[in-house]
Amino acid sequence: MxxxxxxxxxxxxxxxxxxxxxxxxxxxxxxxxxxxxxxxxxxxxxxxxxxxxxxxxxxxxxxxxxxxxxxxxxxxxxxxxxxxxxxxxxxxxxxxxxxxxxxxxxxxxxxxxxxxxxxxxxxxxxxxLIHDKNFNPSPPINKCKSLNYKKMYSLVIKEYEKILDSGLVHADFSEYNILNRNNKPVIIDWAQAILIEHPRVLEFMERDLVNINKWFKNKGVIVNDELIDKFKRKIIEK
Ligand SMILES: Nc1ncnc2c1ncn2[C@@H]1O[C@H](COP(=O)(O)OP(=O)(O)O)[C@@H](O)[C@H]1O
Ligand SMILES: [Mg+2]
The missing domain is CATH 3.30.200.20 (Phosphorylase Kinase; domain 1)
Known part of the structure; x- marks a missing residue:
């Protein structure tokens, strides 16, 4: 009908x-x-x-x-x-x-x-729809009142590594584009994401990492700044 x-x-x-x-x-x-x-x-x-x-x-x-x-x-x-x-x-x-x-x-x-x-x-x-058990949309991590930041950071970095392995760089990776579903990250907002063959890939990847590290550092997490070089090598070797 x-x-x-x-x-x-x-x-x-x-x-x-x-x-x-x-x-x-x-x-x-x-x-x-x-x-x-x-x-x-x-x-x-x-x-x-x-x-x-x-x-x-x-x-x-x-x-x-x-x-x-x-x-x-x-x-x-x-x-x-x-x-x-x-x-x-x-x-x-x-x-x-x-x-x-x-x-x-x-x-x-x-x-x-x-x-x-x-x-x-x-x-x-x-x-x-990414939602909680009552079917309310899951909030971005910056809107969460209680969050285990250390654990979330380590999960977020694991996702970032998976993103690189999928051949992409997100290029707008931030606390606004990571939803918290049951204490696990879900990455959204993909229009600006680029293939790792893109000429400006290293710049965009570095910006993603600087952004996310800065946010988590502000929340008291000991962040890993060496990731940027590690991921750069990973991209170059691909
Ligand atoms: N699949 C989804 N499930 C739940 N909420 C979503 C989903 N996609 C987007 N949202 C909500 O909409 C907001 C905006 O989506 P996003 O894709 O980041 O668009 P933009 O930032 O370009 O406006 C997100 O911060 C999130 O709150
Ligand atoms: Mg967004």
């Missing part, structure tokens, strides 16, 4: 017609049955909660109006998967979304702790 488009009418002020049509299409393909509230409103994308019968999903919708062209270009140039950068901004955002989906898929297949990717169409990504 076809779902009615009117179900999305309440979002008329939030989404443009184009996005409402897109969500309606995805719903009719059978990827979700209920569209729920917003989880996060960002500069580049909004994330919503949805359900597919009993399963909880996160729907990330990239903004086609306000994303930063300069930022997108910086991480698309040099990626052999995206040889042509289009001048059409809407299309560029579709490619950017596809880039997140591909990165997520690759990380997922290589066993990195990430939300399971489900579907991508245009500027929309469906993925597994």
């Amino acid at each position: 076809k779902k009615h488009k009117e179900e999305f009418d309440i979002y008329a002020g939030v989404f443009d017609n184009y996005t409402i049509n897109l969500l309606y299409q995805i719903m009719n393909k059978g990827y979700f049955t209920e569209f729920k509230g917003i989880i996060s409103e960002g500069k580049e994308a909004n994330v919503f909660l949805a359900k597919n019968n009993k399963k909880f999903l996160a729907i990330k919708i990239f903004k086609t109006e306000t994303s930063s062209f300069r930022r997108i270009k910086e991480y698309m140039l040099g990626d052999p998967r995206f040889p042509r950068i289009t001048k059409n901004f809407r299309k560029l955002v579709f490619l950017w979304t596809q880039k997140e989906y591909k990165n997520l898929m690759r990380a997922y297949e290589k066993g990195v702790s990430v939300p399971k990717p489900i579907y991508n169409l245009k500027n929309v990504i469906l993925m597994e």
